[in-house]
Amino acid sequence: MANNMLHLTPPHREVPGCYAFPAEKIQLGTSAAAVSLPVVDISRSRDEVCRAILDAGKEMGFFQASHIVKPRPVVNHGVPDQVMRDMESVCVEFFRLPAEDKAALYSEDPRKTNRLFCGALYGNSGEKYWRDCLRLACTFPVGKSTEDWPGNPQRFPYVYLRRSEIMDANLKFISFVATKHAYREVAEKFTVLTRGLGMELLRLLCQSLELRHDYFEGDLSGSDVILHVNHYPPCPDPSVTLGLPPHCDRGLITLLHPGTVPGLEIAYKGNWIKVEPLPNAFIVNFGLQLEVVTNGLLKSIEHRAMTNVARARTSVATFIMPTQACLVGPAGEFLSEDNPPRYRTMTYGEFSRGYAAVNMGSSPLHINTDLKNIQKI
């Protein structure tokens, strides 16, 4: 395993040939400074939030959702700062663990639910990206589905202890509690809250789009939730590598915990713009299935991850997706004589198979045009 994972090999002085792309494939971002995406403050009034999501979504397909520190009872979906910070720190620590602690998770088999792997995005192009990834999946309700998630690192943040335990405990007791499965518990809590936020954003979108309030409940969002814990080690020459190639997310909606180091770039008006992450905010983007349902009103926008020479970067993407059997097509609300369907209705399983089969790597910027065409009429 260690030879195949970037973060487990000694720092590279040069980029190995298999990771290097010709310059024409890496059109460098045009904005020198990172750009702040539109910010949607979810604690504002429901109408304001609905308008802001729709405006941001139509303009860029991306926005940052600043989460609620003290959730208002009416929208009980806040992801507290501490949960975001804990997730960030256990993920960073995970990639610092010795190889033997992670060996059992390593797999190149894309059918494996929970696995650690390096490089490829969909495993079909042969191209290698400067990124190691821990992929995790869980059902909702979670039940026992996180049992195979990593237990390490085992540092157990004190905020998870009950108040009485902190007050009554002597240090020995705390260190005993501290050996519980920190990673799994932190990641599960983060996933439940993040999915809750994603579902709330989908309900808000229903209101903005005049769809029935539960349009995205059920099969449309009913697949396992997938987490990509992306780790991009420092790279000796970021001008020839990609952390992740240009792609649109195939599901419904994605919530990215971008970490503190910039690296995400999004396609905007024919250029790549660098995104400046806001502390403790999620970067939200619409997946291809949301573009299909809205008959193209909302766009799923290409994005990519770039590397940097100095600092490792860790991000966590949470994907909400339809079940394989779910039929996805443009909703009647978006169709009229003047606005016929632009996408075919097909099961998400059929769409995913087409998506996986398309060769990633045909064009430098609009690599995903073909992917959209799978479903385009």
Ligand SMILES: O=C(O)CCC(=O)C(=O)O
């Ligand atoms: O790490 C990032 O900024 C982007 C992650 C991403 O696009 C993905 O995991 O699909």
